[in-house]
Amino acid sequence: MFGKKKEAEVWSAEDYRMKELLQNLCEHRCIMQTYCRKIIICKGCAEMLPDGVDKNQELQEIETCQKRILNLLAAYDEDLRQYKQIDSSLLRYYTGPVKQLTSHEALHISWKMAYREVVSK
Numbered sequence: 001m002f003g004k005k006k007e008a009e010v011w012s013a014e015d016y017r018m019k020e021l022l023q024n025l026c027e028h029r030c031i032m033q034t035y036c037r038k039i040i041i042c043k044g045c046a047e048m049l050p051d052g053v054d055k056n057q058e059l060q061e062i063e064t065c066q067k068r069i070l071n072l073l074a075a076y077d078e079d080l081r082q083y084k085q086i087d088s089s090l091l092r093y094y095t096g097p098v099k100q101l102t103s104h105e106a107l108h109i110s111w112k113m114a115y116r117e118v119v120s121k
Helices: 013-048 053-084 103-120
Strands: none
Touching: 013 053, 013 103, 053 103
16 A cells, blocks of 8 residues: 555466476375375275175275375376476576475375374374
8 A cells, every 4th residue: 555566476487387396296295195094094904804805805905006106106206307307597486496305205204194194093
């Protein structure tokens, strides 16, 4: 109201790309944690069940989640590769890329968080 008008923040295409990739990496980590939680629960259920159809369903669900995690790790690695290739000189809003977790580190942390969540309930 009083004083000078604030200048609008100017974002470059690289800034938008960096924001999108950071959101993707975060989303991949959240989905990893969901699959890890599901694997932990299914393993616990499979251990309690006798051999049969129900146990096979749990084991099949574990295998499906593991395949999904592998696909997710590939997507994470691709987004991380693109993130590392961003040219810092073209950024206007961000100061530059910040070191991100590798896919192995992200999976390790997701597993720990899922395990704590399952065990604490």
